[in-house]
Amino acid sequence: MQFVEFAEICNTIEGTSSRLATADILAEKFPLLTEEELPVFVRFMRGRLFPDWSSEKLGFGPNLLYDALAYVIGKKRSYVVSAINNAGDIGKVVESLIEKREQTMFFSEELDLLDVNARFLQMAKSSGRRSQQERLRSAQYLLSNATPLEGRYLARLMLEEMRIGVGEGVVKDAVSKAFGVPSDIVEHAHQALNDLGEVAFLAKTDPSRLSNVHITAFRPVKMMLAQQGSITSMVETHGTLAAENKYDGSRFQFHKSGGKCAIYSRRLEEMTASLPDVVKMLDKATDHDVIIDGEVIAIMNGKPMPFQTILRRIRRKHDVGDAQEAITLLPWVFDILAADGETLIDLPFRERRKILESVMNAYVAPQLVSDSAEEIEAYYHSSLDNGNEGIMLKVLDSPYLPGNRGKLWIKIKPEVDTIDLVVTAAEWGEGKRAKMFGSFLLACQDENGDLLEISRVATGIDDSMLSTLYDLFKDKIIAEKGKTVTFEPDVVFEVGYAELQKSTNYEAGYALRFPRFVRLRDDKDVSEIETLESLTRRYSLQNKEE
Numbered sequence: 304m305q306f307v308e309f310a311e312i313c314n315t316i317e318g319t320s321s322r323l324a325t326a327d328i329l330a331e332k333f334p335l336l337t338e339e340e341l342p343v344f345v346r347f348m349r350g351r352l353f354p355d356w357s358s359e360k361l362g363f364g365p366n367l368l369y370d371a372l373a374y375v376i377g378k379k380r381s382y383v384v385s386a387i388n389n390a391g392d393i394g395k396v397v398e399s400l401i402e403k404r405e406q407t408m409f410f411s412e413e414l415d416l417l418d419v420n421a422r423f424l425q426m427a428k429s430s431g432r433r434s435q436q437e438r439l440r441s442a443q444y445l446l447s448n449a450t451p452l453e454g455r456y457l458a459r460l461m462l463e464e465m466r467i468g469v470g471e472g473v474v475k476d477a478v479s480k481a482f483g484v485p486s487d488i489v490e491h492a493h494q495a496l497n498d499l500g501e502v503a504f505l506a507k508t509d510p511s512r513l514s515n516v517h518i519t520a521f522r523p524v525k526m527m528l529a530q531q532g533s534i535t536s537m538v539e540t541h542g543t544l545a546a547e548n549k550y551d552g553s554r555f556q557f558h559k560s561g562g563k564c565a566i567y568s569r570r571l572e573e574m575t576a577s578l579p580d581v582v583k584m585l586d587k588a589t590d591h592d593v594i595i596d597g598e599v600i601a602i603m604n605g606k607p608m609p610f611q612t613i614l615r616r617i618r619r620k621h622d623v624g625d626a627q628e629a630i631t632l633l634p635w636v637f638d639i640l641a642a643d644g645e646t647l648i649d650l651p652f653r654e655r656r657k658i659l660e661s662v663m664n665a666y667v668a669p670q671l672v673s674d675s676a677e678e679i680e681a682y683y684h685s686s687l688d689n690g691n692e693g694i695m696l697k698v699l700d701s702p703y704l705p706g707n708r709g710k711l712w713i714k715i716k717p718e719v720d721t722i723d724l725v726v727t728a729a730e731w732g733e734g735k736r737a738k739m740f741g742s743f744l745l746a747c748q749d750e751n752g753d754l755l756e757i758s759r760v761a762t763g764i765d766d767s768m769l770s771t772l773y774d775l776f777k778d779k780i781i782a783e784k785g786k787t788v789t790f791e792p793d794v795v796f797e798v799g800y801a802e803l804q805k806s807t808n809y810e811a812g813y814a815l816r817f818p819r820f821v822r823l824r825d826d827k828d829v830s831e832i833e834t835l836e837s838l839t840r841r842y843s844l845q846n847k848e849e
């Protein structure tokens with residue numbers, strides 16, 4: 304497939320607001336692609352260059368893109384930067400600059416989808432002193448051979464920010480439709496493989512394998528999540544339940560296979576090098592090949608420490624030795640996804656738990672199995688007294704559903720109205736904070752993962768957090784105009800508020816009244832932020848209470 308055809312399809316989809324129509328466009332195209340093209344096409348459509356389980360990154364920020372573009376159009380870098388600052392949408396700016404380019408090329412090669420992919424893979428692999436130079440050269444090659452429309456999507460792919468309204472759900476529907484595979488099989492295969500490219504590939508080449516997929520060591524799957532709920536309604540609905548402490552720590556997935564171990568964060572980033580002692584503890588606790596789900600907590604002077612302490616340590620990746628002295632880390636494991644090569648996610652929780660207990664000789668999270676709301680209530684209070692966030696209630700018959708936030712896991716914790724939102728922009732501060740970002744623009748997501756602005760937050764951020772935020776955001780700047788700086792949408796804030804209000808000032812149609820910064824959620828990525836659907840639910844609940 305020529306890359307220009309891919310770009311044209313993206314352009315059509317970008318102009319289509321119907322989810323159904325988008326799925327139809329994809330479903331029509333999928334069968335026409337070769338086995339090699341299909342997974343690449345699927346990943347690219349969602350702005351992914353690698354499978355979702357991969358921690359690999361292109362390593363190509365906006366700055367390199369500006370350099371490459373300046374070279375290709377034969378202008379100064381400042382010209383490119385000011386064009387981007389004036390327009391905001393990098394893709395569209397690249398498109399119009401290529402359209403206007405003065406430097407005529409001696410030759411122009413047509414770009415092919417697979418060649419573009421191969422170049423990206425090569426860019427990601429390059430390391431060492433000359434790697435930036437090599438990446439820059441590849442980007443120059445791609446952009447100088449690109450038509451304006453190809454330039455738009457190449458730029459977005461390089462920044463891994465496609466945002467044309469192709470969510471996971473749309474791709475799954477399209478795979479199902481294109482190859483006649485039932486949607487529950489597509490869903491299950493996606494949960495286990497964590498790569499829609501591979502799911503589409505199997506649907507095309509060997510659909511029977513889709514219903515028999517395995518979770519593989521060192522390819523992390525998304526973690527199962529919880530909804531808020533109540534003890535009484537859970538007991539009424541399910542009878543006997545498992546209750547566990549809701550640890551205030553950091554979620555992890557531990558993989559061990561063939562004597563090798565790795566640990567991944569909730570964002571599925573590999574953290575093996577920054578958590579060496581946790582890896583060693585878990586490695587020693589089992590002789591089996593396992594994929595295990597758990598939460599690591601920090602202990603200082605015998606007491607659990609708040610979540611932020613762990614994050615500080617995880618962030619200080621280069622300083623592991625020092626950080627290790629002050630805090631001890633303790634992993635608690637509460638689920639098992641695979642053991643000795645066998646995928647276990649479809650077994651009921653009570654059976655997975657038995658296997659977990661049989662393969663681990665330490666760190667298994669204690670459980671209360673009970674059908675009494677009073678007994679669970681008492682467990683909840685003692686869990687809070689012991690420094691936990693509350694409890695988790697788990698349905699004993701439940702399979703493990705990667706990435707699912709359903710009613711099979713319920714969290715019980717003291718009521719707090721906070722939501723997780725991604726930061727899309729900021730304003731420079733004033734006075735002595737002029738060199739810091741002052742107020743931050745926040746966005747939620749719609750069902751396709753498109754971002755919708757909802758409010759600004761400036762309250763609740765102390766000086767030390769302001770400087771942490773400055774360090775975090777300075778490499779994520781995409782454009783700057785007047786006092787406003789636009790960022791790659793990557794950093795998630797947990798934000799408190801007094802009330803949700805309808806608003807025409809923000810794209811979401813809502814605004815937060817008295818928003819305040821609560822904490823950074825480094826463990827979450829943009830796909831996990833608050834959805835419009837959930838905001839709508841919050842809004843109607845809030846108004847019911849009044």
Ligand SMILES: Nc1ncnc2c1ncn2[C@@H]1O[C@H](COP(=O)(O)OP(=O)(O)OP(=O)(O)O)[C@@H](O)[C@H]1O
Nearest residue numbers: 528529547548549550551553554598637668695714
């Ligand atoms: N025993 C446990 N079982 C499952 N998850 C646990 C447990 N103890 C702590 N957790 C943590 O609780 C989280 C589940 O809550 P949820 O899915 O709502 O995530 P969240 O959005 O981070 O919630 P919160 O903000 O309440 O921590 C898990 O991601 C995990 O990090």
